[in-house]
Every structure is written in C-alpha cells, then in structure tokens.
Amino acid sequence: MFFEDSVLMSRLLTFLTLGFHVIFATVGVGIPIMISIAEWIGIKKKDPHYTLLARRWTRGLTITVAVGVVTGTAIGLQLSLLWPSFMKVAGNVISLPLFMEVFAFFFEAIFLGAYLYTWDRFKNPIYHWLLSIPVVIGSTLSAFFITTVNAFMNAPQGFETEGDKLVAVDPFAAMFNPATPTKVAHVVSSSYLTSAAILATIAAFIMLVRKSSIYHKKALKLTVAATFIFAVATAVAGDSSAKYLAEYQPEKLAAGEWHFETEKNADLIVFGTLNENNEVENAIRIPGALSFLAHGDFNAPVEGLNETPEDERPPLWIHYMFDFMVMIGFYLVGISFLFLVFWKMKRWNEFNRWLLTGLAAVGPLAMLAIEFGWIFSEVGRQPWILRGFMTVAEGATTSPHVGLMFLLFLALYIVLGVGCLVVLRKIFKNNPAELELESRYPHVKESDKE
Amino acid sequence: MSYEYIGITVLWLFLYGYLIVASIDFGAGFFAYYARLTKQDHIINKLISRYLSPVWEVTNVFFVFFFVGLVGFFPDTAYYFGQSLLVPGSIAIVLLAIRGSFYAFESYGSKDNHVYMFLYGATGLLIPASLATAMTISEGGFIEETANGVHLMIGKLLTSPYSWSVVLLAIVSVLYISSTFLTYYAHRADDDPALAIVRKYALFWSSPTIIASLTTFIALSQHNFAHFQKAIELWWVFGLSVAFFMIGLFLIYQGKYYGWAFIAVMFQFFFAFFGYGASHLPYIIKPFVTITNGATNETMGLTLIIAFIGGLLLLIPSLIMLMRMFLFDADYVQGKK
Ligand code: HDD
Ligand code: HEM
Ligand code: HEM
Numbered sequence: 001m002f003f004e005d006s007v008l009m010s011r012l013l014t015f016l017t018l019g020f021h022v023i024f025a026t027v028g029v030g031i032p033i034m035i036s037i038a039e040w041i042g043i044k045k046k047d048p049h050y051t052l053l054a055r056r057w058t059r060g061l062t063i064t065v066a067v068g069v070v071t072g073t074a075i076g077l078q079l080s081l082l083w084p085s086f087m088k089v090a091g092n093v094i095s096l097p098l099f100m101e102v103f104a105f106f107f108e109a110i111f112l113g114a115y116l117y118t119w120d121r122f123k124n125p126i127y128h129w130l131l132s133i134p135v136v137i138g139s140t141l142s143a144f145f146i147t148t149v150n151a152f153m154n155a156p157q158g159f160e161t162e163g164d165k166l167v168a169v170d171p172f173a174a175m176f177n178p179a180t181p182t183k184v185a186h187v188v189s190s191s192y193l194t195s196a197a198i199l200a201t202i203a204a205f206i207m208l209v210r211k212s213s214i215y216h217k218k219a220l221k222l223t224v225a226a227t228f229i230f231a232v233a234t235a236v237a238g239d240s241s242a243k244y245l246a247e248y249q250p251e252k253l254a255a256g257e258w259h260f261e262t263e264k265n266a267d268l269i270v271f272g273t274l275n276e277n278n279e280v281e282n283a284i285r286i287p288g289a290l291s292f293l294a295h296g297d298f299n300a301p302v303e304g305l306n307e308t309p310e311d312e313r314p315p316l317w318i319h320y321m322f323d324f325m326v327m328i329g330f331y332l333v334g335i336s337f338l339f340l341v342f343w344k345m346k347r348w349n350e351f352n353r354w355l356l357t358g359l360a361a362v363g364p365l366a367m368l369a370i371e372f373g374w375i376f377s378e379v380g381r382q383p384w385i386l387r388g389f390m391t392v393a394e395g396a397t398t399s400p401h402v403g404l405m406f407l408l409f410l411a412l413y414i415v416l417g418v419g420c421l422v423v424l425r426k427i428f429k430n431n432p433a434e435l436e437l438e439s440r441y442p443h444v445k446e447s448d449k450e
Numbered sequence: 451m452s453y454e455y456i457g458i459t460v461l462w463l464f465l466y467g468y469l470i471v472a473s474i475d476f477g478a479g480f481f482a483y484y485a486r487l488t489k490q491d492h493i494i495n496k497l498i499s500r501y502l503s504p505v506w507e508v509t510n511v512f513f514v515f516f517f518v519g520l521v522g523f524f525p526d527t528a529y530y531f532g533q534s535l536l537v538p539g540s541i542a543i544v545l546l547a548i549r550g551s552f553y554a555f556e557s558y559g560s561k562d563n564h565v566y567m568f569l570y571g572a573t574g575l576l577i578p579a580s581l582a583t584a585m586t587i588s589e590g591g592f593i594e595e596t597a598n599g600v601h602l603m604i605g606k607l608l609t610s611p612y613s614w615s616v617v618l619l620a621i622v623s624v625l626y627i628s629s630t631f632l633t634y635y636a637h638r639a640d641d642d643p644a645l646a647i648v649r650k651y652a653l654f655w656s657s658p659t660i661i662a663s664l665t666t667f668i669a670l671s672q673h674n675f676a677h678f679q680k681a682i683e684l685w686w687v688f689g690l691s692v693a694f695f696m697i698g699l700f701l702i703y704q705g706k707y708y709g710w711a712f713i714a715v716m717f718q719f720f721f722a723f724f725g726y727g728a729s730h731l732p733y734i735i736k737p738f739v740t741i742t743n744g745a746t747n748e749t750m751g752l753t754l755i756i757a758f759i760g761g762l763l764l765l766i767p768s769l770i771m772l773m774r775m776f777l778f779d780a781d782y783v784q785g786k787k
C-alpha cells in the first residue's frame with residue numbers, strides 16, 4: 001500500500017508541513033512591513049487611527065508568528081529526518097544560508113519581543129517605530145536566505161563531484177545561483193502582497209457586515225493601495241521567473257504550459273484538458289504569448305517538453321497550478337486598481353458593496369496563489385530533489401514509519417490551525433476597534449478626521 | 451585549533467546556552483503546573499509568565515541554531531541521526547510545537563484551561579527526556595548500519611540502564627536549574643512569598659541532581675568504558691563542577707547573593723557539560739561519525755565560522771538590549787511596566 005512507500009510518504013509529509021508552514025511564513029514576512037508603514041503614518045499624521053491599526057495587527061501577528069516558529073522548527077528537523085541523504089549533500093554546499101537564516105530569525109525574534117512589550121514605554125514614539133525596522137529586515141532576510149536554498153535545489157552549482165565526494169565547494173556560488181534573483185524577488189513580493197491582501201480582506205469584510213467606521217475606511221484605503229503596488233511587483237517578478245525557467249529549467253516551463261514541440265511564436269495555453277494522445281483540447285490559446293512570456297519576444301523559439309527524456313519529465317497537471325496562480329495575480333492587480341480609480345474619482349463611491357465584496361476575497365485568493373505557486377514550482381522540479389544531481393527517491397529516508405508520522409503531524413496541524421483561529425477570533429471579537437479606540441484615545445471622536 | 455574543533459566548540463556552546471535557557475523554561479512549566487495542583491499558583495505563576503513570555507522565541511532559536519549548525523559543520527550527522535531518529539525526533543517536534551503554541555495561545559484566553567496547563571507542565575519534562583535520548587544514542591551501541599540503511603535498536607535503548615540514567619539526569623537538572631533561576635528572579639522582583647516557594651524547590655532538587663550525575667557516571671562505565679576512562683582523565687573538570695555546585699547550594703541555603711548562586715549553578719553545568727563533551731571526542735556519533743571524517747569541507751567550515759562571528763557581532767548587542775529591557779529592568783521585573 002502507498003502508506004508503506006517511504007519515498008511517497010516523505011514527499012507527502014514534506015508537502016503537508018511546508019504547505020502549512022508557508023501560510024504563517026508568508027504572513028510573518030509581510031505583516032511587519034504593513035505594521036511599520038501604519039505606525040509611521042500614525043506618527044507623521046498624528047492620527048491615532050493608524051497607530052491603533054499597527055497595534056491591532058501586531059497583536060494578530062504574535063499568534064501567527066508563534067505557529068510559524070513551531071512549524072518552522074518542525075520543517076527544519078524534518079529536512080534531516082525525511083531527506084537524510086539530501087541533507088548530507090546540501091549540508092556540504094548550501095548550509096551557509098541555512099545557518100544565516102537562523103541569525104535572521106534570532107535578530108527578528110529579539111526585536112519582535114522588544115517591539116511587542118514596549119508600546120507605551122518611550123516618550124517619543126519614533127523610538128518605538130524604530131524597533132519595527134529590524135523586525136522587517138529580519139523577516140525579509142530570513143525569506144531571502146531560505147529562498148536561496150530552494151533556488152539551489154532548482155539550479156545547483158558551486159561544487160564539483162568526484163566519485164561520490166563533493167570537491168571545490170564554493171558556498172557563495174551555491175547561494176547566488178541563477179535561480180536566486182528571480183525567485184527571491186517573487187517570493188518576497190508575493191509575501192508582501194499576500195499580507196496586504198489579507199489585511200484588506202479583514203477591513204472589507206467588517207465593512208460589509210457592520211456599519212463602516214472611519215477607522216475601517218482608512219484601513220481599507222491603506223491596505224488596498226499596498227495590495228496594488230505589491231501585486232504589480234509580484235507580476236513583474238513572476239514574469240522574470242518565467243524567463244529564468246525558459247533559460248535554465250525549460251522542462252518545468254514546458255510542463256507547466258503544455259508545450260510539447262519546440263517552436264517559434266509559441267501559443268500560451270490557458271486551462272484546457274489533455275486527451276489520451278497528450279493533445280490539448282478545450283483550451284484558450286493566446287497566439288505567441290508563450291514566446292513573449294519566456295523571452296520577451298513574440299517570435300522567439302521555446303523549448304518543448306519532448307526534448308526532455310521521458311523519465312525526467314515533471315507531471316503535467318502542474319499546468320493548472322500555474323494557471324490558477326496567474327489568474328489570481330491578474331485579479332489582484334485588477335480589483336485593487338479599480339478601487340484606486342473609484343477612490344480618486346470623487347464622483348464614485350469606492351465603498352460600494354460590489355467593490356467591497358470583490359475586495360473581501362483578495363486575502364484568501366492570494367494565499368491560494370502562494371500554495372499553487374509553490375506546488376507548481378516544487379512538483380515541477382520532479383523527479384529531482386537537486387536538479388540534475390539527485391532524485392527524490394535517492395534523497396529520502398528508508399525508515400518504514402513515515403506513514404504513521406504523517407498522521408501524527410496531520411493531527412498536530414489540525415490542532416494548531418484550529419487553535420490559531422479560535423484565539424484570533426477571541427482577541428478581536430471581544431474587543432472591536434471602535435471600543436479600543438475610545439478607551440485608548442478618548443479625545444478622538446469617530447467623526448474627527450477624514 | 452583546526453576548523454573542526456572550532457566548529458564543535460561553537461555548537462557545544464550553543465547547546466550549553468540552550469541547556470540553560472530551555473531548562474529555565476521547561477522547569478518553570480512543571481512548577482507552574484505543580485503550583486496549580488497545590489493551589490499556590492496565584493503566588494508564583496505571574497512571576498513565571500512575566501519572565502517567560504518575552505523570551506520563549508529566543509530560547510527556541512538556540513535549539514534551531516544547534517541543529518542547523520550541526521548539519522552545516524558535520525553533514526554526516528544529518529544522515530545518521532536523520533535515518534535513525536524519525537520516530538523519537540517527530541515526537542519531540544510535536545511536544546515542542548504544543549509547548550511553543552502554549553505561550554501565544556495562553557496569553558489571550560485559555561489561561562485557566564486545565565488541560566493546557568497539564569500539557570505545559572508535562573512537556574516541560576518530556577522534551578528534555580526525549581532530547582537527551584539523542585545524546586544517549588551518540589554514545590554508540592544503539593544504532594546499526596545494514597545493507598538497507600541505518601536503524602535504531604529501540605528495544606536495546608529502552609532496556610539500557612545508561613539510557614534511563616541520562617533521562618533521569620536531564621529531568622532533575624532541568625528542575626534544579628529552573629528553580630535556582632526563579633529564586634534569583636523572585637528576589638529581583640522583591641516578591642517574598644514567591645521567593646519562599648521557589649527557594650524551597652531549589653533546595654529540594656539539589657541533592658537529586660548530584661545523585662543522578664553520579665549514577666550516570668556509573669552507568670556510563672558499564673556502557674562505554676573507553677568514554678568513562680577519558681572522563682576520569684578529565685577529573686579536574688568534573689571536580690570544578692562539583693565545587694561550583696557546593697558554592698551555589700551554600701549561597702541559596704544562606705539566603706543571600708541569589709544572583710551569584712545562579713551563576714555558580716551555570717558554572718556547575720558548564721564544566722560538567724564541557725567535560726562530558728571533551729571526553730566524548732573524537733566521536734560525534736560512535737562509531738560512524740568522528741570529528742574528522744564527518745566534518746564538512748574546509749571552505750564551508752571556514753565560511754560558517756566567519757558567518758558565525760559576524761552574526762554574533764549583530765546578536766550580542768541586541769540580546770543585551772533585550773535583557774536590559776526585561777531581565778534587568780527592575781520596574782519591569784516588579785510588574786510596574
Ligand atoms: C500571491 C502570490 C502569487 C501571485 C499572484 C503570482 N505568483 Fe508566481 N509564485 C508565487 C506566488 C505568486 C510563489 C509562491 O511565491 C512561487 C512559488 C515558488 C516561487 O519561487 O515563488 C511562485 C512561482 C512562480 C514561478 C515558478 C518559479 C520557479 O519555479 O522557479 C513562475 C514562473 C511564476 N510564479 C510566475 C508568475 C506569474 C507570471 C504571475 C502573474 C501575475 C504570478 N506568478 C503570480
Ligand atoms: C525554501 C525552501 C524549501 C526547501 C528547501 C524545500 C525542500 C523540499 C524538499 C526536500 C522536497 C521533497 C522533494 C520533492 O518531492 O520534490 C520538497 C517537496 C515539496 N515542497 Fe518544497 N521546499 C522549500 C519550500 C517550499 C515551500 C515554501 C513550499 C510551500 C508550499 C513547498 C512545497 C513543497 C511541495 C508541495 C512538495 C512536494 C512535491 C511533490 O509532491 O512532488 N516547498 N520541498
Ligand atoms: C525548507 C524550508 C524551510 C525551513 C527549513 C524553515 C525553517 C524555519 C524555522 C526553523 C523557523 C522557526 C525559527 C525560530 O525558531 O524562530 C521558521 C520560521 C519562519 N520561516 Fe520558515 N522555513 C522554511 C521555509 C520557509 C519559507 C519558504 C519562508 C518564506 C517565504 C519561510 C519564512 C519563515 C518565517 C518568516 C519564519 C518566522 C516566523 C516569524 O518569526 O515571523 N520559511 N522557518
């Protein structure tokens with residue numbers, strides 16, 4: 001039975017842990033920058049609404065960070081437990097960024113602790129705001145370092161093999177491999193995007209179910225503007241990622257795009273199905289768009305999947321993962337742009353129910369795009385764990401107990417996920433923003449400023 | 451000193467750091483639960499949560515640091531530990547996860563949840579026990595390498611007197627370190643009722659600590675005589691450890707200089723831990739990984755050491771800042787902030 005297949009179960013358990021961790025990791029990377037922006041605006045405009053925003057977001061962040069830390073510790077250990085042979089190799093070549101990542105966490109953890117417990121300790125609020133900077137830097141750096149590790153798995157370099165020994169190791173070449181620039185840019189920008197989008201969802205949702213207050217209007221404007229900026233950045237970085245793939249991992253792009261024959265002026269295939277002869281049916285074809293996505297030129301040739309040996313081809317279903325991710329990307333750019341247009345055109349009401357409903361969806365959609373994107377990227381690397389050097393089957397543990405451990409961790413993540421939701425609800429439900437505003441800043445009246 | 455020795459020294463320092471900060475935390479969990487059972491929780495639990503809430507993440511990073519560094523400096527350990535420790539390792543992860551989330555969840559809501567308090571107390575003892583097992587396994591005799599991989603001999607592990615004596619030692623050490631720290635912290639906070647209770651804990655757990663250490667030594671001589679002999683050659687290191695134990699105990703008993711008492715306890719464990727580590731070499735995991743055959747290549751070793759120094763330059767000032775804010779800021783400790 002597949003439960004006994006230690007390679008398959010190791011993959012599933014890795015998927016489970018990373019899929020769960022990445023939710024909290026994304027939020028942990030992106031929310032600090034939103035907090036820092038809000039606190040800054042609050043100080044500059046002397047507007048307690050923004051300060052309160054920062055305070056409340058921080059409170060939510062403490063909960064998600066805790067889950068991020070424990071699941072991160074889990075994946076850190078699981079990498080050795082599930083992929084011992086891979087880590088033996090990786091330890092020799094790519095341990096530098098793994099090691100530095102821990103420094104980044106350390107740095108972040110120290111300053112987050114300080115930030116959390118010192119809101120009212122300083123006479124000049126700027127000092128408190130300054131504490132948020134190392135948190136932003138620390139969390140973004142940790143995303144940077146871990147992403148270089150993943151980039152290395154896609155484009156390994158910085159070593160030579162001699163029999164089964166690794167020689168001439170160059171840690172910096174390994175870290176700054178061809179996949180690093182685009183991957184880091186896309187992962188960091190999409191984390192910022194997703195965090196802004198989740199905060200926008202919260203504001204929009206509250207305005208839909210309750211009477212909208214100035215506090216929530218300000219929150220929505222700030223978060224949607226940020227969503228728009230980060231969404232454009234994410235799309236640009238995603239486009240560069242595709243160009244990277246075309247050059248260095250053509251089989252991943254080809255499998256993702258269902259592009260079998262090498263040809264010029266290649267069409268981009270959106271959705272569709274495959275028949276038994278691997279022919280594409282029911283798809284939307286955008287003429288030449290794949291050549292443009294891959295090389296920035298409608299006539300450039302794009303390598304097809306048939307050039308890759310059959311046993312080194314990734315599964316074809318990742319096509320859908322790519323399409324979902326890109327669709328969500330366009331939706332995020334579009335809806336946030338619409339809101340900005342409505343806001344700047346004084347004639348229209350940017351807080352109409354239709355727009356709010358559309359905005360209430362952005363957070364969950366962005367998080368889905370993160371998951372789809374990772375599945376596309378990781379499964380698209382199959383059958384390799386280290387592209388060109390080691391397959392997944394060679395890297396995995398031979399222990400027969402992985403299936404049981406899968407169930408153990410599934411239970412753990414259910415408990416953590418439910419606990420996290422319950423506690424978050426408790427924090428905010430019993431303490432709505434309007435009440436907190438009144439008790440903390442009694443001199444500010446609801447209708448004070450616009 | 452060659453880079454392998456610098457590497458293992460750095461890692462050992464981090465593990466020692468974790469031993470101290472985590473023991474404080476784990477023990478506090480147990481005491482918090484115990485105090486609740488004996489209806490003294492209103493006296494000491496505020497003290498405990500006041501110190502622990504801001505620093506638990508930092509504690510966790512010490513541990514992550516150690517295992518990431520171990521894989522970096524000695525990649526072969528990832529292979530042997532990884533292959534053999536899947537089940538115990540996973541259980542330890544789950545316990546750590548439950549405990550870690552406790553802090554975050556507890557501070558908003560489920561404070562009076564009895565189940566959660568129980569888990570908090572129980573994990574405080576189970577985690578050190580399960581982590582200590584990794585140390586036991588490195589002693590050799592518990593893992594075998596066959597044609598289809600590396601396996602842990604669970605039966606042998608569970609019936610070994612040595613393995614149980616290590617578990618026992620881990621648990622009592624945790625309680626001793628934690629209670630001596632809490633004594634100092636209660637004193638700083640001018641919290642006399644709490645001080646009376648935690649000082650009693652400290653005195654109570656002192657003799658089991660020394661007894662368990664001796665038992666472990668005897669069990670080690672049965673299990674791995676070569677290691678035992680090397681430890682005997684380092685007798686003066688262990689002698690210093692015992693001397694610091696005496697000093698610490700004396701000060702606590704006198705009821706004065708609790709800060710110095712805790713420092714003496716830290717030295718007690720410092721010498722014992724480094725004596726153990728030094729006599730363990732050249733093996734990291736006996737007999738598969740030694741400090742020389744298991745080390746990473748020289749380039750990576752040196753790069754990691756440089757990264758490490760750079761990192762410390764960044765971290766030490768930040769840590770000092772954190773300690774001044776929470777540990778040594780009298781107003782904070784006394785609950786005025
Ligand atoms: C909010 C999330 C989000 C959104 C809206 C998008 N992406 Fe993305 N994408 C990711 C989140 C993401 C990710 C989770 O960050 C991935 C997974 C692995 C990686 O490197 O980034 C990713 C991977 C990824 C890859 C694979 C990179 C690799 O395997 O090396 C490509 C080619 C793209 N993306 C392209 C795009 C394009 C053209 C988008 C158009 C708008 C887009 N992505 C939107
Ligand atoms: C950045 C560091 C990352 C590293 C070092 C890493 C490492 C790995 C490893 C070792 C595997 C197993 C080999 C395989 O099946 O391909 C794997 C698979 C996988 N990882 Fe990643 N991963 C990283 C990031 C992520 C993230 C953030 C996700 C988020 C969801 C993710 C999703 C997956 C998935 C879905 C699989 C399973 C692939 C399959 O089923 O074939 N990875 N990853
Ligand atoms: C193989 C992949 C990964 C490993 C081994 C890993 C490891 C870890 C570890 C050990 C922690 C806890 C650190 C602590 O004790 O404070 C953690 C938390 C975190 N991880 Fe991951 N991680 C992986 C993937 C990722 C990815 C892909 C990202 C970013 C996109 C990420 C971002 C974070 C962040 C931001 C946190 C801290 C949460 C917070 O403090 O805000 N991780 N991770």
